[in-house]
Amino acid sequence: MSTDRMIAHNVFFRLKDRSEAARTALVAACRKYLPGHEGIVFFACGVVCDALAREVNDRDWDVGLHIVFADLAAHDVYQTTPAHEQFIEENKENWEKVRVFDTVAG
Numbered sequence: 001m002s003t004d005r006m007i008a009h010n011v012f013f014r015l016k017d018r019s020e021a022a023r024t025a026l027v028a029a030c031r032k033y034l035p036g037h038e039g040i041v042f043f044a045c046g047v048v049c050d051a052l053a054r055e056v057n058d059r060d061w062d063v064g065l066h067i068v069f070a071d072l073a074a075h076d077v078y079q080t081t082p083a084h085e086q087f088i089e090e091n092k093e094n095w096e097k098v099r100v101f102d103t104v105a106g
Contacts, residue, residue: 005071007105009068012099014095015063029090030063039071
């Protein structure tokens, strides 16, 4: 794998408490702890889109996190930052399932 190409890091969280309040709280935590790290080219997060409930849509999640890193090195540094670790520590109790999809992009 080329380490100098962008990495698209997509994380999908299925929550134990699937309420709107719990979804909103996780989105707020994503926005508090995860943007702004060196090497992030794009950051977005949000809840599953209820308007898109077609057969092809995977809907087994509540909150999606989408970060594009400039390269693999930026991704690797992000994984060990205190802010990322704090995000995990404060929120993992409500995670039923976490799926991560990393793509070499660009």
